[in-house]
Amino acid sequence: MKKIISGWSLIKIYTLLVYIWMFAPIVVVVVLAFNPQQFGTFPMEGFSFKWFVKLAHNSTILDAFKNSMVLGSLTAIFSTAIGVPAAMAFIRYDFKGKDFLNTLLIAPIMVPEVVLGVALLLFIRWLQQPKSFALLLIGHVVLTLPYVLLIVQARLVGIKKEYEEAALSLGASPFQTFREITFPLLAPAVFAGMLFAFTISFDDVTATLFWATAHNQTVPVQIFSMLRNSISPEINALGAVMIVLTISIPLFAGYISRKFAKGVDK
Protein backbone atom coordinates (compact mmCIF):
# COMPACT_ATOMS: atom_id res chain seq x y z
CA MET A 1 0.00 0.00 0.00
CA LYS A 2 2.75 2.40 0.98
CA LYS A 3 4.64 1.56 -2.15
CA ILE A 4 1.69 2.46 -4.39
CA ILE A 5 1.35 5.86 -2.75
CA SER A 6 5.03 6.64 -3.20
CA GLY A 7 4.75 5.53 -6.83
CA TRP A 8 1.95 7.99 -7.41
CA SER A 9 3.92 10.74 -5.69
CA LEU A 10 6.81 10.10 -8.03
CA ILE A 11 4.55 10.45 -11.03
CA LYS A 12 3.12 13.67 -9.59
CA ILE A 13 6.58 15.13 -9.06
CA TYR A 14 7.64 14.05 -12.50
CA THR A 15 4.59 15.65 -14.09
CA LEU A 16 5.20 18.85 -12.19
CA LEU A 17 8.79 18.93 -13.44
CA VAL A 18 7.64 18.50 -17.02
CA TYR A 19 5.28 21.41 -16.63
CA ILE A 20 8.01 23.57 -15.10
CA TRP A 21 10.35 22.63 -17.92
CA MET A 22 7.70 23.64 -20.44
CA PHE A 23 6.44 26.84 -18.90
CA ALA A 24 9.34 28.28 -16.89
CA PRO A 25 10.96 29.94 -19.94
CA ILE A 26 7.67 31.61 -20.80
CA VAL A 27 7.25 32.83 -17.26
CA VAL A 28 10.81 34.17 -17.30
CA VAL A 29 10.11 36.14 -20.47
CA VAL A 30 6.97 37.68 -19.01
CA VAL A 31 8.66 38.48 -15.68
CA LEU A 32 11.71 40.01 -17.31
CA ALA A 33 9.49 42.20 -19.45
CA PHE A 34 8.77 44.16 -16.29
CA ASN A 35 12.43 44.35 -15.24
CA PRO A 36 13.81 47.90 -15.62
CA GLN A 37 17.42 46.69 -16.04
CA GLN A 38 18.98 46.12 -19.45
CA PHE A 39 20.20 42.67 -18.46
CA GLY A 40 18.02 40.33 -16.53
CA THR A 41 19.16 39.63 -12.98
CA PHE A 42 17.35 37.85 -10.26
CA PRO A 43 15.88 38.94 -7.93
CA MET A 44 14.47 41.83 -9.95
CA GLU A 45 15.58 45.31 -8.97
CA GLY A 46 12.28 47.09 -9.44
CA PHE A 47 9.22 46.96 -11.62
CA SER A 48 8.47 49.05 -14.68
CA PHE A 49 6.51 49.30 -17.92
CA LYS A 50 9.58 50.96 -19.47
CA TRP A 51 10.05 48.30 -22.16
CA PHE A 52 6.39 48.29 -23.10
CA VAL A 53 6.51 52.06 -23.53
CA LYS A 54 9.65 51.79 -25.61
CA LEU A 55 8.01 49.07 -27.63
CA ALA A 56 5.02 51.30 -28.29
CA HIS A 57 7.36 53.89 -29.81
CA ASN A 58 9.33 51.47 -31.96
CA SER A 59 8.00 52.13 -35.46
CA THR A 60 9.47 48.96 -36.94
CA ILE A 61 7.64 46.86 -34.41
CA LEU A 62 4.45 48.86 -34.81
CA ASP A 63 4.58 48.40 -38.58
CA ALA A 64 5.19 44.71 -38.16
CA PHE A 65 2.30 44.54 -35.72
CA LYS A 66 0.03 46.27 -38.18
CA ASN A 67 1.18 43.91 -40.92
CA SER A 68 0.52 40.92 -38.73
CA MET A 69 -2.97 42.13 -37.86
CA VAL A 70 -3.91 42.85 -41.48
CA LEU A 71 -2.37 39.60 -42.70
CA GLY A 72 -4.01 37.57 -39.92
CA SER A 73 -7.44 39.09 -40.52
CA LEU A 74 -7.31 38.64 -44.29
CA THR A 75 -6.04 35.07 -43.86
CA ALA A 76 -8.91 34.34 -41.52
CA ILE A 77 -11.46 35.77 -43.93
CA PHE A 78 -10.11 34.00 -47.02
CA SER A 79 -9.59 30.69 -45.25
CA THR A 80 -13.18 30.60 -43.99
CA ALA A 81 -14.54 31.85 -47.28
CA ILE A 82 -12.85 28.91 -49.00
CA GLY A 83 -13.09 26.44 -46.14
CA VAL A 84 -16.83 26.60 -45.43
CA PRO A 85 -18.03 25.84 -48.99
CA ALA A 86 -15.32 23.19 -49.30
CA ALA A 87 -16.46 21.54 -46.07
CA MET A 88 -20.07 21.65 -47.31
CA ALA A 89 -19.02 19.93 -50.51
CA PHE A 90 -17.03 17.25 -48.72
CA ILE A 91 -19.67 16.42 -46.14
CA ARG A 92 -22.93 16.99 -47.99
CA TYR A 93 -22.18 15.88 -51.53
CA ASP A 94 -20.66 12.92 -53.27
CA PHE A 95 -18.36 13.42 -56.20
CA LYS A 96 -15.50 11.69 -57.88
CA GLY A 97 -12.08 12.16 -56.27
CA LYS A 98 -13.62 13.53 -53.08
CA ASP A 99 -11.27 11.73 -50.68
CA PHE A 100 -8.24 12.64 -52.73
CA LEU A 101 -9.18 16.30 -52.86
CA ASN A 102 -9.91 16.36 -49.15
CA THR A 103 -6.54 14.82 -48.33
CA LEU A 104 -4.88 17.32 -50.62
CA LEU A 105 -6.42 20.26 -48.79
CA ILE A 106 -5.50 18.82 -45.39
CA ALA A 107 -1.97 17.95 -46.53
CA PRO A 108 -0.28 21.26 -45.59
CA ILE A 109 -0.61 20.19 -41.95
CA MET A 110 1.61 17.20 -42.63
CA VAL A 111 4.18 18.86 -44.90
CA PRO A 112 7.06 20.49 -42.96
CA GLU A 113 6.69 24.25 -43.08
CA VAL A 114 10.22 24.69 -44.40
CA VAL A 115 9.33 22.59 -47.39
CA LEU A 116 6.13 24.50 -47.91
CA GLY A 117 7.96 27.82 -47.57
CA VAL A 118 10.65 26.94 -50.07
CA ALA A 119 8.21 25.31 -52.46
CA LEU A 120 5.92 28.32 -52.73
CA LEU A 121 8.93 30.58 -53.13
CA LEU A 122 10.34 28.44 -55.95
CA PHE A 123 6.92 28.32 -57.56
CA ILE A 124 6.71 32.11 -57.53
CA ARG A 125 10.22 32.33 -59.01
CA TRP A 126 9.21 29.92 -61.73
CA LEU A 127 6.22 32.13 -62.52
CA GLN A 128 8.70 35.02 -62.54
CA GLN A 129 6.67 37.01 -60.02
CA PRO A 130 8.24 39.13 -57.29
CA LYS A 131 7.66 38.35 -53.63
CA SER A 132 4.66 40.37 -52.48
CA PHE A 133 2.00 40.71 -49.84
CA ALA A 134 -0.31 38.62 -52.03
CA LEU A 135 2.19 35.76 -51.96
CA LEU A 136 2.36 35.97 -48.18
CA LEU A 137 -1.43 35.95 -47.97
CA ILE A 138 -1.78 32.97 -50.30
CA GLY A 139 0.84 31.10 -48.30
CA HIS A 140 -0.94 31.76 -45.02
CA VAL A 141 -4.28 30.71 -46.47
CA VAL A 142 -2.69 27.42 -47.54
CA LEU A 143 -1.27 27.01 -44.03
CA THR A 144 -4.52 27.73 -42.20
CA LEU A 145 -7.10 26.22 -44.54
CA PRO A 146 -6.72 22.68 -43.15
CA TYR A 147 -7.63 23.86 -39.65
CA VAL A 148 -10.71 25.73 -40.84
CA LEU A 149 -11.69 22.74 -42.95
CA LEU A 150 -11.29 20.25 -40.13
CA ILE A 151 -13.20 22.34 -37.59
CA VAL A 152 -16.08 23.15 -39.94
CA GLN A 153 -16.31 19.57 -41.24
CA ALA A 154 -16.43 18.16 -37.72
CA ARG A 155 -19.32 20.46 -36.89
CA LEU A 156 -21.11 19.81 -40.15
CA VAL A 157 -21.08 16.06 -39.54
CA GLY A 158 -22.95 16.77 -36.31
CA ILE A 159 -25.65 18.82 -38.03
CA LYS A 160 -28.26 16.34 -39.21
CA LYS A 161 -29.08 16.46 -42.88
CA GLU A 162 -32.76 16.31 -41.94
CA TYR A 163 -32.71 19.96 -40.86
CA GLU A 164 -31.77 20.98 -44.37
CA GLU A 165 -34.17 18.51 -45.94
CA ALA A 166 -36.99 19.81 -43.74
CA ALA A 167 -36.23 23.39 -44.77
CA LEU A 168 -36.15 22.43 -48.45
CA SER A 169 -39.43 20.54 -48.18
CA LEU A 170 -41.01 23.61 -46.60
CA GLY A 171 -40.19 25.70 -49.63
CA ALA A 172 -36.80 27.27 -48.90
CA SER A 173 -34.40 27.25 -51.84
CA PRO A 174 -30.98 25.65 -51.32
CA PHE A 175 -29.44 29.07 -50.74
CA GLN A 176 -32.16 30.15 -48.33
CA THR A 177 -31.70 26.84 -46.53
CA PHE A 178 -27.99 27.50 -46.15
CA ARG A 179 -28.61 31.04 -44.91
CA GLU A 180 -31.47 30.21 -42.55
CA ILE A 181 -30.52 26.78 -41.26
CA THR A 182 -27.05 25.48 -42.07
CA PHE A 183 -25.04 28.63 -41.51
CA PRO A 184 -26.58 29.60 -38.16
CA LEU A 185 -26.01 26.06 -36.90
CA LEU A 186 -22.49 26.14 -38.29
CA ALA A 187 -21.64 29.62 -37.03
CA PRO A 188 -19.71 28.59 -33.89
CA ALA A 189 -17.40 26.41 -35.94
CA VAL A 190 -16.95 29.08 -38.58
CA PHE A 191 -16.07 31.59 -35.90
CA ALA A 192 -13.68 29.21 -34.18
CA GLY A 193 -12.06 28.40 -37.52
CA MET A 194 -11.57 32.09 -38.24
CA LEU A 195 -9.86 32.70 -34.93
CA PHE A 196 -7.70 29.63 -35.40
CA ALA A 197 -6.64 30.86 -38.81
CA PHE A 198 -5.88 34.28 -37.39
CA THR A 199 -3.82 32.90 -34.53
CA ILE A 200 -1.82 30.53 -36.70
CA SER A 201 -1.12 33.25 -39.22
CA PHE A 202 -0.21 35.71 -36.47
CA ASP A 203 2.16 33.21 -34.90
CA ASP A 204 3.90 31.74 -37.91
CA VAL A 205 7.68 32.18 -38.28
CA THR A 206 9.19 29.44 -40.40
CA ALA A 207 7.22 29.77 -43.61
CA THR A 208 6.82 33.52 -43.24
CA LEU A 209 10.61 33.93 -43.13
CA PHE A 210 10.70 32.68 -46.70
CA TRP A 211 7.77 34.69 -47.97
CA ALA A 212 8.01 38.09 -46.25
CA THR A 213 9.70 41.00 -47.96
CA ALA A 214 11.36 43.88 -46.12
CA HIS A 215 8.10 45.82 -46.34
CA ASN A 216 5.77 43.28 -44.92
CA GLN A 217 7.58 41.85 -41.93
CA THR A 218 5.33 40.25 -39.37
CA VAL A 219 5.87 40.44 -35.63
CA PRO A 220 7.44 37.01 -35.14
CA VAL A 221 9.80 37.54 -38.08
CA GLN A 222 10.69 40.97 -36.67
CA ILE A 223 11.49 39.43 -33.30
CA PHE A 224 13.66 36.90 -35.04
CA SER A 225 15.69 39.57 -36.80
CA MET A 226 15.92 41.69 -33.64
CA LEU A 227 17.41 38.69 -31.85
CA ARG A 228 20.10 38.43 -34.46
CA ASN A 229 21.45 41.89 -33.61
CA SER A 230 21.11 42.13 -29.87
CA ILE A 231 19.04 40.91 -27.03
CA SER A 232 16.91 43.84 -26.04
CA PRO A 233 14.44 43.57 -23.16
CA GLU A 234 11.93 45.05 -25.61
CA ILE A 235 11.70 41.56 -27.03
CA ASN A 236 10.58 40.33 -23.64
CA ALA A 237 7.84 42.91 -23.63
CA LEU A 238 6.86 41.99 -27.17
CA GLY A 239 6.94 38.33 -26.19
CA ALA A 240 4.62 39.03 -23.30
CA VAL A 241 2.17 40.80 -25.60
CA MET A 242 2.30 37.93 -28.10
CA ILE A 243 1.73 35.34 -25.39
CA VAL A 244 -1.32 37.16 -24.09
CA LEU A 245 -2.73 37.50 -27.62
CA THR A 246 -2.14 33.95 -28.78
CA ILE A 247 -3.54 32.44 -25.61
CA SER A 248 -6.53 34.70 -25.19
CA ILE A 249 -7.83 34.49 -28.75
CA PRO A 250 -8.40 30.70 -28.86
CA LEU A 251 -9.81 30.81 -25.33
CA PHE A 252 -12.20 33.51 -26.43
CA ALA A 253 -13.09 31.49 -29.52
CA GLY A 254 -13.84 28.45 -27.42
CA TYR A 255 -15.99 30.49 -25.07
CA ILE A 256 -17.98 32.05 -27.91
CA SER A 257 -18.54 28.77 -29.71
CA ARG A 258 -19.75 27.11 -26.54
CA LYS A 259 -22.06 30.01 -25.89
CA PHE A 260 -23.45 29.81 -29.44
CA ALA A 261 -23.74 26.07 -29.30
CA LYS A 262 -26.07 26.16 -26.31
CA GLY A 263 -29.54 24.97 -27.20
CA VAL A 264 -28.28 23.77 -30.56
CA ASP A 265 -26.70 20.52 -29.50
CA LYS A 266 -28.96 17.81 -28.29
Add this chain to the structure above:
Amino acid sequence: MNQEKDQAFVKFRGIEKHFGDVVAVQKTDLEIPEGSLVTLLGPSGCGKTTLLRMLAGLEEPTRGDIFIKGKRINDTPIHKRNLGMIFQNYALFPHKTIFDNVAFGLKYRSASKLEMKKKVDKALETVRLPGVGNRMPSQLSGGQQQRIALARAIVIEPDVLLMDEPLSALDENLREDMRREIDNLQQQLGVTTIFVTHDQREALSMSDKVVVMKDGIVQQEGGPEEVYNHSTNHFVADFLGHSNFINAIVEDKTEKFTKVKLEDGSTCLAVPADEFNNGDKSEIVIRAQKINISYQKDYDKKEGMNFFSGKIMDRSYMGGEVSYFVELKSKQVLHVISFVKRSPYRRGEEVFLTVDPEHCGLLPV
Protein backbone atom coordinates in the same frame (compact mmCIF):
# COMPACT_ATOMS: atom_id res chain seq x y z
CA MET B 1 -55.78 7.98 -69.68
CA ASN B 2 -57.04 11.32 -68.46
CA GLN B 3 -59.49 9.68 -66.12
CA GLU B 4 -56.72 7.57 -64.72
CA LYS B 5 -54.68 10.65 -63.92
CA ASP B 6 -57.59 12.26 -62.15
CA GLN B 7 -58.10 9.27 -59.92
CA ALA B 8 -54.49 8.88 -58.93
CA PHE B 9 -53.47 11.94 -56.95
CA VAL B 10 -49.94 10.65 -56.70
CA LYS B 11 -48.64 8.26 -59.29
CA PHE B 12 -45.35 6.42 -59.67
CA ARG B 13 -44.82 5.07 -63.17
CA GLY B 14 -42.02 2.60 -63.81
CA ILE B 15 -39.97 4.16 -61.04
CA GLU B 16 -36.55 2.69 -60.32
CA LYS B 17 -33.67 3.69 -58.10
CA HIS B 18 -30.11 2.39 -58.21
CA PHE B 19 -27.34 3.33 -55.79
CA GLY B 20 -24.28 2.25 -57.73
CA ASP B 21 -24.76 -1.49 -58.21
CA VAL B 22 -27.42 -1.73 -55.53
CA VAL B 23 -31.01 -1.59 -56.72
CA ALA B 24 -32.96 0.07 -53.93
CA VAL B 25 -36.28 0.21 -55.76
CA GLN B 26 -37.11 -2.04 -58.70
CA LYS B 27 -39.50 -1.01 -61.43
CA THR B 28 -42.53 0.10 -59.46
CA ASP B 29 -45.95 1.37 -60.41
CA LEU B 30 -48.06 2.80 -57.66
CA GLU B 31 -51.15 4.95 -57.51
CA ILE B 32 -52.39 6.85 -54.51
CA PRO B 33 -55.93 8.25 -54.49
CA GLU B 34 -56.65 11.74 -53.24
CA GLY B 35 -57.25 12.11 -49.52
CA SER B 36 -56.16 8.60 -48.66
CA LEU B 37 -53.60 7.42 -46.18
CA VAL B 38 -51.26 4.93 -47.76
CA THR B 39 -48.62 3.04 -45.82
CA LEU B 40 -45.41 1.74 -47.30
CA LEU B 41 -44.66 -1.26 -45.10
CA GLY B 42 -41.64 -3.51 -45.07
CA PRO B 43 -38.45 -4.47 -43.29
CA SER B 44 -35.51 -2.09 -43.32
CA GLY B 45 -33.79 -1.88 -46.66
CA CYS B 46 -36.94 -2.77 -48.60
CA GLY B 47 -36.93 0.51 -50.50
CA LYS B 48 -39.91 2.13 -48.80
CA THR B 49 -37.99 5.17 -47.60
CA THR B 50 -36.25 5.54 -50.94
CA LEU B 51 -39.64 5.57 -52.66
CA LEU B 52 -40.83 8.29 -50.29
CA ARG B 53 -37.65 10.31 -50.73
CA MET B 54 -38.03 10.19 -54.50
CA LEU B 55 -41.50 11.63 -54.18
CA ALA B 56 -40.14 14.29 -51.83
CA GLY B 57 -37.39 15.15 -54.29
CA LEU B 58 -34.60 14.15 -51.93
CA GLU B 59 -33.53 11.35 -54.25
CA GLU B 60 -33.58 11.36 -57.99
CA PRO B 61 -35.18 8.33 -59.65
CA THR B 62 -32.86 6.39 -61.94
CA ARG B 63 -35.77 5.67 -64.25
CA GLY B 64 -39.49 6.36 -64.38
CA ASP B 65 -41.84 9.25 -63.70
CA ILE B 66 -43.63 10.65 -60.70
CA PHE B 67 -46.87 12.55 -61.01
CA ILE B 68 -48.71 14.69 -58.49
CA LYS B 69 -52.18 15.83 -59.54
CA GLY B 70 -51.42 14.59 -63.03
CA LYS B 71 -48.35 16.80 -63.36
CA ARG B 72 -44.95 15.20 -63.87
CA ILE B 73 -42.70 16.47 -61.09
CA ASN B 74 -39.41 14.68 -61.81
CA ASP B 75 -37.72 17.95 -62.68
CA THR B 76 -39.40 20.10 -60.07
CA PRO B 77 -36.92 20.86 -57.29
CA ILE B 78 -37.97 19.82 -53.83
CA HIS B 79 -38.73 23.33 -52.56
CA LYS B 80 -41.29 23.87 -55.31
CA ARG B 81 -43.19 20.59 -54.77
CA ASN B 82 -45.42 21.81 -51.93
CA LEU B 83 -45.05 18.74 -49.74
CA GLY B 84 -45.11 18.38 -45.98
CA MET B 85 -42.44 16.11 -44.66
CA ILE B 86 -42.20 14.52 -41.22
CA PHE B 87 -38.96 12.90 -40.13
CA GLN B 88 -38.22 10.18 -37.63
CA ASN B 89 -36.09 12.55 -35.53
CA TYR B 90 -38.57 15.44 -35.81
CA ALA B 91 -35.89 17.69 -37.40
CA LEU B 92 -37.18 20.85 -35.73
CA PHE B 93 -34.74 23.68 -36.31
CA PRO B 94 -32.93 23.80 -32.96
CA HIS B 95 -31.98 27.47 -33.19
CA LYS B 96 -35.48 28.72 -33.88
CA THR B 97 -38.45 29.09 -31.56
CA ILE B 98 -41.48 26.87 -32.01
CA PHE B 99 -43.31 29.76 -33.64
CA ASP B 100 -40.50 30.36 -36.13
CA ASN B 101 -40.30 26.64 -36.82
CA VAL B 102 -43.97 26.40 -37.68
CA ALA B 103 -43.93 29.70 -39.58
CA PHE B 104 -40.86 28.67 -41.60
CA GLY B 105 -42.72 27.35 -44.62
CA LEU B 106 -45.13 30.31 -44.67
CA LYS B 107 -42.25 32.73 -45.18
CA TYR B 108 -41.80 31.36 -48.67
CA ARG B 109 -45.48 31.56 -49.47
CA SER B 110 -45.84 35.32 -49.27
CA ALA B 111 -48.10 35.37 -46.27
CA SER B 112 -48.53 38.61 -44.34
CA LYS B 113 -47.32 38.81 -40.73
CA LEU B 114 -50.86 38.80 -39.41
CA GLU B 115 -51.98 35.93 -41.59
CA MET B 116 -48.87 34.03 -40.63
CA LYS B 117 -49.57 34.38 -36.94
CA LYS B 118 -53.16 33.29 -37.44
CA LYS B 119 -52.15 30.21 -39.36
CA VAL B 120 -49.40 29.24 -36.93
CA ASP B 121 -51.74 29.61 -33.96
CA LYS B 122 -54.34 27.51 -35.71
CA ALA B 123 -51.80 24.82 -36.56
CA LEU B 124 -50.54 24.71 -32.98
CA GLU B 125 -54.12 24.37 -31.83
CA THR B 126 -54.73 21.56 -34.29
CA VAL B 127 -51.89 19.55 -32.76
CA ARG B 128 -53.19 20.49 -29.29
CA LEU B 129 -50.13 22.47 -28.26
CA PRO B 130 -51.32 26.08 -28.19
CA GLY B 131 -49.15 28.67 -26.50
CA VAL B 132 -45.75 27.03 -26.89
CA GLY B 133 -44.70 29.43 -29.65
CA ASN B 134 -42.02 31.15 -27.60
CA ARG B 135 -40.28 27.99 -26.46
CA MET B 136 -37.28 26.35 -28.04
CA PRO B 137 -37.56 22.80 -29.46
CA SER B 138 -35.19 21.41 -26.84
CA GLN B 139 -37.66 22.43 -24.13
CA LEU B 140 -40.31 20.04 -25.46
CA SER B 141 -40.63 16.29 -25.07
CA GLY B 142 -40.22 13.91 -27.99
CA GLY B 143 -43.94 13.51 -28.53
CA GLN B 144 -44.49 17.26 -28.37
CA GLN B 145 -41.66 17.86 -30.82
CA GLN B 146 -43.21 15.46 -33.28
CA ARG B 147 -46.53 17.26 -32.95
CA ILE B 148 -44.78 20.55 -33.71
CA ALA B 149 -43.18 18.90 -36.73
CA LEU B 150 -46.69 17.88 -37.77
CA ALA B 151 -47.92 21.45 -37.31
CA ARG B 152 -45.00 22.75 -39.34
CA ALA B 153 -45.87 20.39 -42.17
CA ILE B 154 -49.64 20.96 -42.28
CA VAL B 155 -49.53 24.74 -41.89
CA ILE B 156 -48.34 25.12 -45.49
CA GLU B 157 -51.38 23.11 -46.68
CA PRO B 158 -49.27 20.61 -48.60
CA ASP B 159 -50.57 18.57 -51.51
CA VAL B 160 -49.13 15.45 -49.96
CA LEU B 161 -47.99 14.73 -46.42
CA LEU B 162 -44.96 12.46 -46.26
CA MET B 163 -44.08 10.70 -43.04
CA ASP B 164 -40.88 8.73 -42.66
CA GLU B 165 -41.21 6.44 -39.64
CA PRO B 166 -42.60 9.32 -37.57
CA LEU B 167 -43.34 7.21 -34.51
CA SER B 168 -40.20 5.10 -34.26
CA ALA B 169 -38.35 7.49 -31.98
CA LEU B 170 -41.21 7.67 -29.47
CA ASP B 171 -41.84 5.55 -26.38
CA GLU B 172 -44.08 2.53 -26.80
CA ASN B 173 -47.07 3.95 -24.90
CA LEU B 174 -46.77 7.37 -26.51
CA ARG B 175 -46.61 5.80 -29.96
CA GLU B 176 -50.16 4.47 -29.74
CA ASP B 177 -51.57 7.90 -28.79
CA MET B 178 -49.59 9.64 -31.47
CA ARG B 179 -50.67 7.09 -34.06
CA ARG B 180 -54.33 7.76 -33.31
CA GLU B 181 -53.69 11.47 -33.36
CA ILE B 182 -52.08 11.36 -36.79
CA ASP B 183 -54.93 9.16 -38.01
CA ASN B 184 -57.59 11.59 -36.75
CA LEU B 185 -55.73 14.61 -38.04
CA GLN B 186 -55.36 13.06 -41.46
CA GLN B 187 -59.07 12.31 -41.67
CA GLN B 188 -59.97 15.76 -40.38
CA LEU B 189 -57.75 17.54 -42.91
CA GLY B 190 -58.30 15.04 -45.71
CA VAL B 191 -54.74 15.48 -46.87
CA THR B 192 -53.25 12.73 -49.02
CA THR B 193 -50.70 11.04 -46.81
CA ILE B 194 -47.91 8.57 -47.38
CA PHE B 195 -46.67 6.89 -44.27
CA VAL B 196 -43.50 4.80 -44.17
CA THR B 197 -43.17 2.24 -41.40
CA HIS B 198 -41.77 -1.15 -40.54
CA ASP B 199 -44.42 -1.64 -37.86
CA GLN B 200 -47.33 -3.73 -39.18
CA ARG B 201 -49.65 -2.63 -36.38
CA GLU B 202 -49.23 1.00 -37.40
CA ALA B 203 -49.76 0.11 -41.01
CA LEU B 204 -52.82 -2.08 -40.49
CA SER B 205 -54.53 0.19 -37.99
CA MET B 206 -54.40 3.50 -39.79
CA SER B 207 -54.13 2.94 -43.52
CA ASP B 208 -56.67 3.05 -46.29
CA LYS B 209 -54.17 1.12 -48.33
CA VAL B 210 -51.11 -0.86 -47.33
CA VAL B 211 -48.24 -1.37 -49.74
CA VAL B 212 -46.01 -4.22 -48.58
CA MET B 213 -42.48 -4.06 -49.94
CA LYS B 214 -39.44 -6.28 -49.89
CA ASP B 215 -36.09 -5.99 -51.67
CA GLY B 216 -37.24 -2.96 -53.62
CA ILE B 217 -40.31 -4.74 -54.99
CA VAL B 218 -43.94 -4.15 -54.10
CA GLN B 219 -45.19 -7.52 -52.83
CA GLN B 220 -48.83 -6.68 -52.41
CA GLU B 221 -51.04 -3.64 -52.13
CA GLY B 222 -54.56 -3.37 -50.86
CA GLY B 223 -56.74 -2.55 -47.88
CA PRO B 224 -55.44 -3.63 -44.45
CA GLU B 225 -57.91 -6.53 -44.22
CA GLU B 226 -57.20 -7.64 -47.72
CA VAL B 227 -53.44 -7.87 -47.32
CA TYR B 228 -53.80 -9.49 -43.92
CA ASN B 229 -56.49 -12.04 -44.72
CA HIS B 230 -55.69 -12.66 -48.36
CA SER B 231 -51.95 -12.38 -48.58
CA THR B 232 -50.89 -13.24 -52.09
CA ASN B 233 -47.41 -14.51 -51.35
CA HIS B 234 -45.32 -16.14 -48.69
CA PHE B 235 -43.48 -13.00 -47.65
CA VAL B 236 -46.62 -10.95 -47.01
CA ALA B 237 -48.30 -13.79 -45.12
CA ASP B 238 -45.18 -14.29 -43.04
CA PHE B 239 -44.47 -10.60 -42.43
CA LEU B 240 -47.98 -9.75 -41.26
CA GLY B 241 -49.01 -11.51 -38.08
CA HIS B 242 -48.15 -15.12 -37.25
CA SER B 243 -48.66 -17.62 -40.02
CA ASN B 244 -48.16 -21.33 -40.45
CA PHE B 245 -47.08 -22.72 -43.77
CA ILE B 246 -47.65 -26.34 -44.82
CA ASN B 247 -46.36 -27.70 -48.10
CA ALA B 248 -49.06 -29.42 -50.17
CA ILE B 249 -49.94 -30.63 -53.64
CA VAL B 250 -53.24 -29.70 -55.28
CA GLU B 251 -55.27 -32.91 -55.64
CA ASP B 252 -58.78 -31.95 -56.53
CA LYS B 253 -59.95 -28.52 -57.47
CA THR B 254 -63.64 -27.88 -56.91
CA GLU B 255 -65.90 -24.85 -56.87
CA LYS B 256 -65.81 -24.18 -53.18
CA PHE B 257 -62.68 -25.75 -51.77
CA THR B 258 -59.58 -27.27 -53.14
CA LYS B 259 -58.44 -30.60 -51.79
CA VAL B 260 -54.72 -30.68 -51.25
CA LYS B 261 -52.46 -33.50 -50.21
CA LEU B 262 -50.02 -32.77 -47.43
CA GLU B 263 -46.47 -34.06 -47.27
CA ASP B 264 -47.39 -36.72 -44.70
CA GLY B 265 -50.05 -38.14 -47.00
CA SER B 266 -53.10 -36.78 -45.23
CA THR B 267 -55.46 -34.47 -47.06
CA CYS B 268 -56.72 -31.06 -46.29
CA LEU B 269 -59.21 -28.56 -47.68
CA ALA B 270 -58.30 -25.01 -48.48
CA VAL B 271 -59.84 -21.94 -50.05
CA PRO B 272 -59.46 -22.30 -53.80
CA ALA B 273 -57.23 -20.05 -55.78
CA ASP B 274 -57.98 -19.80 -59.46
CA GLU B 275 -54.46 -20.01 -60.69
CA PHE B 276 -53.96 -23.59 -59.47
CA ASN B 277 -54.28 -26.84 -61.40
CA ASN B 278 -54.41 -30.36 -60.13
CA GLY B 279 -50.92 -31.59 -59.28
CA ASP B 280 -49.51 -28.12 -58.62
CA LYS B 281 -47.15 -27.68 -55.72
CA SER B 282 -48.54 -25.21 -53.25
CA GLU B 283 -48.44 -24.03 -49.71
CA ILE B 284 -51.29 -23.79 -47.25
CA VAL B 285 -51.15 -20.71 -45.07
CA ILE B 286 -53.01 -20.68 -41.76
CA ARG B 287 -53.02 -17.81 -39.27
CA ALA B 288 -52.01 -18.83 -35.75
CA GLN B 289 -55.18 -17.20 -34.35
CA LYS B 290 -57.50 -19.13 -36.65
CA ILE B 291 -56.67 -22.58 -35.28
CA ASN B 292 -58.91 -24.05 -32.60
CA ILE B 293 -57.29 -26.24 -30.03
CA SER B 294 -59.06 -28.96 -28.02
CA TYR B 295 -58.76 -32.33 -26.26
CA GLN B 296 -61.65 -33.85 -28.22
CA LYS B 297 -61.51 -34.76 -31.84
CA ASP B 298 -65.12 -33.74 -32.45
CA TYR B 299 -64.79 -30.38 -30.73
CA ASP B 300 -65.95 -28.59 -33.81
CA LYS B 301 -68.80 -30.52 -35.36
CA LYS B 302 -69.06 -28.35 -38.44
CA GLU B 303 -68.67 -30.38 -41.56
CA GLY B 304 -65.61 -30.29 -43.77
CA MET B 305 -63.22 -29.03 -41.15
CA ASN B 306 -59.50 -29.62 -41.33
CA PHE B 307 -58.12 -31.73 -38.51
CA PHE B 308 -54.63 -32.15 -37.15
CA SER B 309 -53.52 -34.01 -34.09
CA GLY B 310 -50.33 -33.29 -32.25
CA LYS B 311 -48.47 -32.75 -29.05
CA ILE B 312 -47.81 -29.43 -27.34
CA MET B 313 -44.07 -28.82 -27.48
CA ASP B 314 -43.92 -25.39 -25.99
CA ARG B 315 -46.18 -22.62 -24.88
CA SER B 316 -45.87 -19.06 -23.77
CA TYR B 317 -48.48 -17.37 -21.64
CA MET B 318 -49.19 -13.78 -22.64
CA GLY B 319 -51.99 -12.81 -20.29
CA GLY B 320 -55.08 -12.65 -22.47
CA GLU B 321 -53.87 -15.29 -24.85
CA VAL B 322 -51.51 -18.22 -25.01
CA SER B 323 -49.07 -19.06 -27.74
CA TYR B 324 -48.73 -22.84 -28.35
CA PHE B 325 -46.29 -24.69 -30.52
CA VAL B 326 -47.86 -28.00 -31.52
CA GLU B 327 -45.85 -30.74 -33.19
CA LEU B 328 -47.84 -32.78 -35.73
CA LYS B 329 -47.22 -36.38 -36.63
CA SER B 330 -45.32 -35.14 -39.68
CA LYS B 331 -42.89 -33.41 -37.24
CA GLN B 332 -44.07 -30.04 -38.51
CA VAL B 333 -44.67 -27.54 -35.74
CA LEU B 334 -47.77 -25.33 -35.94
CA HIS B 335 -48.02 -22.05 -34.10
CA VAL B 336 -51.40 -21.61 -32.42
CA ILE B 337 -52.54 -18.51 -30.59
CA SER B 338 -55.71 -18.94 -28.60
CA PHE B 339 -57.62 -17.00 -26.00
CA VAL B 340 -57.50 -18.38 -22.52
CA LYS B 341 -60.99 -19.73 -21.82
CA ARG B 342 -59.93 -22.18 -19.14
CA SER B 343 -56.62 -23.19 -17.67
CA PRO B 344 -54.15 -23.34 -20.55
CA TYR B 345 -53.00 -26.63 -22.07
CA ARG B 346 -49.74 -27.94 -20.72
CA ARG B 347 -46.55 -28.99 -22.35
CA GLY B 348 -46.59 -32.62 -23.55
CA GLU B 349 -50.39 -32.89 -23.79
CA GLU B 350 -51.98 -34.49 -26.85
CA VAL B 351 -54.39 -32.10 -28.55
CA PHE B 352 -56.53 -31.82 -31.66
CA LEU B 353 -56.41 -28.79 -33.92
CA THR B 354 -59.35 -27.70 -36.04
CA VAL B 355 -59.24 -25.14 -38.83
CA ASP B 356 -62.06 -23.93 -41.01
CA PRO B 357 -61.07 -24.25 -44.71
CA GLU B 358 -62.29 -20.65 -45.08
CA HIS B 359 -59.26 -19.66 -43.05
CA CYS B 360 -56.78 -21.72 -45.03
CA GLY B 361 -55.20 -19.83 -47.86
CA LEU B 362 -53.38 -21.44 -50.73
CA LEU B 363 -50.18 -19.91 -52.06
CA PRO B 364 -48.06 -20.90 -55.01
CA VAL B 365 -44.59 -22.17 -54.17
